[in-house]
Amino acid sequence: MITARSVIHSMARFYPASGAKRGQPPGTLAVHPAAPGAPPVRVQLFGFGPEDLREEPSVAFDEAAAAVGEAPVTWINIDGVHDADLLRRAGERFGLHPLTIEDIAHVGQRPRYEDTDGYLFVVLHMLRYETDTGLVTAEQISLVVGRGFVLSFQEREGDVFGVIRDRLRLDKGRGRRGGADYLAYALMDAIVDQYFTVLERLGESLANLEEEVVTRPAPAALQELHRLKRELIFLRKSVWPLRECIGGLHRSDSPLLERATSVYLRDLYDHTMHVIDTVETFRDMVSGMLDIYLSSVSNRMNEVMKLLTVIATIFIPLTFLAGVYGMNFDHMPELHWRWGYFGTLGVMLAIGLGMLAWFRRRHWL
Amino acid sequence: MITARSVIHSMARFYPASGAKRGQPPGTLAVHPAAPGAPPVRVQLFGFGPEDLREEPSVAFDEAAAAVGEAPVTWINIDGVHDADLLRRAGERFGLHPLTIEDIAHVGQRPRYEDTDGYLFVVLHMLRYETDTGLVTAEQISLVVGRGFVLSFQEREGDVFGVIRDRLRLDKGRGRRGGADYLAYALMDAIVDQYFTVLERLGESLANLEEEVVTRPAPAALQELHRLKRELIFLRKSVWPLRECIGGLHRSDSPLLERATSVYLRDLYDHTMHVIDTVETFRDMVSGMLDIYLSSVSNRMNEVMKLLTVIATIFIPLTFLAGVYGMNFDHMPELHWRWGYFGTLGVMLAIGLGMLAWFRRRHWL
Amino acid sequence: MITARSVIHSMARFYPASGAKRGQPPGTLAVHPAAPGAPPVRVQLFGFGPEDLREEPSVAFDEAAAAVGEAPVTWINIDGVHDADLLRRAGERFGLHPLTIEDIAHVGQRPRYEDTDGYLFVVLHMLRYETDTGLVTAEQISLVVGRGFVLSFQEREGDVFGVIRDRLRLDKGRGRRGGADYLAYALMDAIVDQYFTVLERLGESLANLEEEVVTRPAPAALQELHRLKRELIFLRKSVWPLRECIGGLHRSDSPLLERATSVYLRDLYDHTMHVIDTVETFRDMVSGMLDIYLSSVSNRMNEVMKLLTVIATIFIPLTFLAGVYGMNFDHMPELHWRWGYFGTLGVMLAIGLGMLAWFRRRHWL
């Protein structure tokens, strides 16, 4: 159902949140204050190499930062970006540019990557299909990839990286043998995989809707078409910059990306192309369905009009005839004829049948 | 006929199948389990040179792999990609990248080619027009082209490569004198030839439909238009990446492609361009026909409305007149006039004829 | 008139003919068998230099081939491509690639050029507007340009090159002083000139149609619009690849093209751009006219509806009133009033005039 509330919510997804930031000097850190009752920022630490793994599900940031360098690869995952102090210390500790910190804190950035001295900065959108509202929502994930470490910032706690954690624990896939760049790739891959899940959901809606539109178009289908169209517009807004971003990473000659990882990035790029193809295809499908829907409405209106016309065309002249012999003139010779009444009925029947035949010949019946 | 089942099937073609793979580490081999009763994976071997030909219609994979190098060119065709063990051994034997094996197993990949160390990897879609459902279906064909060998993987057993086998047996065309790259080209050419067959079928549907839409538009035509549009969207999704893929191969400077083969790839590229032109042209035609259809519906509605209006406009005033003289007032002098009745009939006739003349002057009749 | 036959014919123009070729090895020569009663393939020879001209209107191919080299430029024009033997001998004599011969024989290729060792190969579409069917038809013209010779292959005998022959005979323009490349340019220029003729015809249809659509839109105009749209789609399919082809030739650094000819090719390229601009402009015009047409239909429907509504709205209440006083109740005091009848007529008149005034105030009349 499209309600006013969901509409307004759905529109706000399309432009970056205002407020604290607008009018501040660039590079300023004006974090969104944590909503009351919001969970505190949580820092998770994974330090690993082919041989061993250190996992700290919740740790102080400074302790986590200090662990960088101990293991071949250190992954610090931060859930929540509303702790300005933590961000500032992260910036100092890892030499992040003020604009980088600003972009981490002010979520709603365009997906992109930046290749600065000393680290790669990647902004992505994690998409989620919310079954109850039928809305696709986006959460910003920021990755900072340095020599031997990856920082990942999530807007809210989520479970998208759970599969990565499990792999590290079980040492599945290239798992713990990859470097920081491979870990970053794995995180991005997990995010892009979510896009397919979202597309699958939309595809199911689309399939249901197509059946409905084709077999029994109803006004509700129109709202559903509109919803799907809007969600696809929203997806599109995330997906095209994503392509630029991953494509740029793939072509990047940053020393932080090993040659072996490039094959994986190429594969990831192909996935984003696949997502784009599918989004564009869905858009084409939706617009095709709208055409079908409108044509069906026209067709039905035509049918309604035809029935009205047939009924009216047959009975209006007959009613006129009845009216004529219902007049009260003194001198109406037909009224006194022996077979006047039945003759008139016969004429009426003949007119009616003649018209029916004519309509049938014109394929109206 | 578009049924719910065919619709859902048709939509699922647009996004890659989920399930086993989603959430697995990249390079993982999570094959689709063979459907119960599915035929076992079949391995065919062709070893040939200008002089001789060895053909094994069904052979163990390891035996086939061992034959590579015996003849100038070895072609191993594998029907079915659900045997994880076979794929793993193929990967080890021919030094395939884990992602390559994954892409072979997880069908539904985007057409593309990859130029890796030691081999070329090409993913194509083999299209088939299914006459009974009117759907175009795609099957993934993966080619691995190495020095002196070609591996081809088909989702299901099919006969598209039959013509190539016959040529090898008869040594027709450049037949057995070409290298592995020429064989790969010939396989791709056979696949692209199928696109023309599919286009021809769609073109016939389109021609039938155009005649129908132009001469006697019916609601069924609308569903057929929708079906064609959807199939063209589906084709498009396969064809555009195909162009990139073949174009890339043509421009590739891989040492595995001999210079003489480049002319053939250029020709193949022209064929894909031709396919694209035709698909886009068909799309234009379909959208033009939709316009025609909608206009015809409007025209007919207009005609219906005109008939109703003419009939109603003529008879409503006459019926009113008859009603007036059907009133039962005591003092209605006209009722007692000698020629009242016939005069009234005359007036009615005059009004009716006058209106007919007026409609005729406005070109409504 | 759009008939079923013309429609099917018109659709078949859009994809290459199947049959003989599909499934054959590339480079195979599977010519379309000559239709019974088709004229035999005719070979014309022109050998010329600034000083002299040898013209053989009909000559054996081998004799013509032997004449190459005798004069500075030799032009062999072959009408008909269904003589496989001739094509094979041409291929051997002039060292043509098997794919070149295949592309000459299997008409319906995409316009393009190929720069191979020893010769330039150009495929063009010669367009013709068939006045009786209103269809634009395309015929493939293949040119092989070598050092000192040009081979031109036409599907059917035609007169498009008549102007070139006359020029050679009269030595008009750069006429006989140009080389083989200039001759090839002149042939292509003659072909592209035909496009303007076709566009002019379509432009005339468009002008007639615009007047009709704007002043008195009729359903026939819709079919004509559809026809024009389809022909423009067809033109487009020939014109865009033509542009690539001529543009490529212009930029080509083939040693077969002299520098002086490049200016002419640039001019030819500008002509093709002009053709494209005009085709796209016509497409815009057609789509604009469709909008106008549909709006006119809506407008007229509106007018019809208004008339119906005005008539019905005025008379339905009056008829009701008449019906009331036509009831046969025993106690209806008005019936016995002295001025009941005339009073009722007056009330009816007042209601009718009041409604007319109201409609006039709303600008419905």
Add this chain to the structure above:
Amino acid sequence: MITARSVIHSMARFYPASGAKRGQPPGTLAVHPAAPGAPPVRVQLFGFGPEDLREEPSVAFDEAAAAVGEAPVTWINIDGVHDADLLRRAGERFGLHPLTIEDIAHVGQRPRYEDTDGYLFVVLHMLRYETDTGLVTAEQISLVVGRGFVLSFQEREGDVFGVIRDRLRLDKGRGRRGGADYLAYALMDAIVDQYFTVLERLGESLANLEEEVVTRPAPAALQELHRLKRELIFLRKSVWPLRECIGGLHRSDSPLLERATSVYLRDLYDHTMHVIDTVETFRDMVSGMLDIYLSSVSNRMNEVMKLLTVIATIFIPLTFLAGVYGMNFDHMPELHWRWGYFGTLGVMLAIGLGMLAWFRRRHWL
């Protein structure tokens, strides 16, 4: 007003005039014969340097040609291109390529520039908005820019260069201190300035029309929309090639263009971009207005239908009721009831008011 004549005229603007030229060898000079009574070709001469100015309002061409070199810059303006002899002499005197002369004579060329040995050749369209017909017309202006001289060819005498002449006379702006390239720039700038004038006129029409469409849409607005759309299509056809042309000149490294002039060409290029932006914006506006217009028509039709439905729905049942009590059965007890008549009237009133209330609740009234 769109009349048949203006329509045909308007369509002919879109493709180059045929006749004399088609089928002639390239580089042939087949001028359009001067219409009877056409003014003779007029040659104007301006020779100037920073210090002095020689102006000859009407001079023989050979005399003008002889003046080249006397002053630092010589500008020869030729009004009329139908004097083949003059063009031929100009070609010989200034070493023009035959194709250049052909392009000057055969007006209707695409805007473009050519950088040949010894001179720059620029073809532009001078646009004019004809207030009486509402058509935009284009006239070809050809410029030949050489070392120390500019030749300008106009189809007809016009006053667009009047401002340039005045500036030369008064030595305003860089006026007489610029070289031949600056003069050419000034001429082109004067031409592009005209585009803004045309756009302003179209913009005024658009503003009037928008008000009309939004406040009181009438069928005439549709024709006006169509006219504007067609004129914008026409403009577009001139403007896009203009951009290529000016952009090419700006990037050209011809020795005939001094570095100081490049800044001015860049500015001119920005102006053409501005023209393109505005044309595209206007197209968007027109298409938006068409949507509004169509929606308004739909809305009004809806309103008309509602009125009809309300009236018919209320009175049809009442009329039926009156009809029932107008029947002449012998045994109709209600007829003899004391309050039968008034009771029936009451029931009728109740039905009518009930329906009105129901319509009001559904917001139809």
Add this chain to the structure above:
Amino acid sequence: MITARSVIHSMARFYPASGAKRGQPPGTLAVHPAAPGAPPVRVQLFGFGPEDLREEPSVAFDEAAAAVGEAPVTWINIDGVHDADLLRRAGERFGLHPLTIEDIAHVGQRPRYEDTDGYLFVVLHMLRYETDTGLVTAEQISLVVGRGFVLSFQEREGDVFGVIRDRLRLDKGRGRRGGADYLAYALMDAIVDQYFTVLERLGESLANLEEEVVTRPAPAALQELHRLKRELIFLRKSVWPLRECIGGLHRSDSPLLERATSVYLRDLYDHTMHVIDTVETFRDMVSGMLDIYLSSVSNRMNEVMKLLTVIATIFIPLTFLAGVYGMNFDHMPELHWRWGYFGTLGVMLAIGLGMLAWFRRRHWL
């Protein structure tokens, strides 16, 4: 509300103002005369370095110009561009090209930047959403960035740079430690920030409108849709050139831009991309809503037609029947039957109920 006045005003925004300039030599300074009562041109001066700040809220231009060089960075802000004398002196003092001065004075230029010897020239549009008219208006801001100074020209006094002034005073952000290029960046950033504010306003209108269109479409929504579409077209016209401009600056290798500033320009470029994405997304949304609106209108018309058809189809035959028994023939046996009347009523009831059932089965009720 869209009024004639606002429409004309809104259209004039789309093309540059004419008048004084048209027909003048390029580089001429024909300023718009100040409207009577317009505030005089105001010159503000900021001279600052990391350590100190000199601020003069209103100063003579020559004095301000003389201050350049005293402090590391001097910012001269000029409100109003109608003082020709001031502009001329600025041109002389800072060595500005005549075209630069012209572009500053003749507001309505396309956003762009120019990299000339000695200074960078940037033209931007400052957008403002006017709440009372619902129009987006643009004001030209011109920046001249030289070594150690920035000149900014505003059409009217405004407060957009207020945040920058405050930052300089408080030395917030990089504040006073940045060079002239950083100051220019900060000014541009403040301008682009305004775009987000405008988008937010439009987004709110869009959200309100979507709710309205989806839940209760009314004709007023159509006008609002049209307004939004027009404003988005207007935005687009400013935004696309803005992207080119900022992108060009970012890629520029001008010595006036320090390497450190490049990161900020890159960030600014991302913001403009974000603005473009959002504008295009909004356009898609508006066009989707128009579809929804039109479909709703069709749906409602369908509903109206159905009601009319149901009522008319039921009662027209019944009324005919009543008419038949209202005829005055002498010999109508049914009239004299004992149960004739009630039987007829029963038949009528049966017909009516039968029809109702039939309509219900067809899902019309």
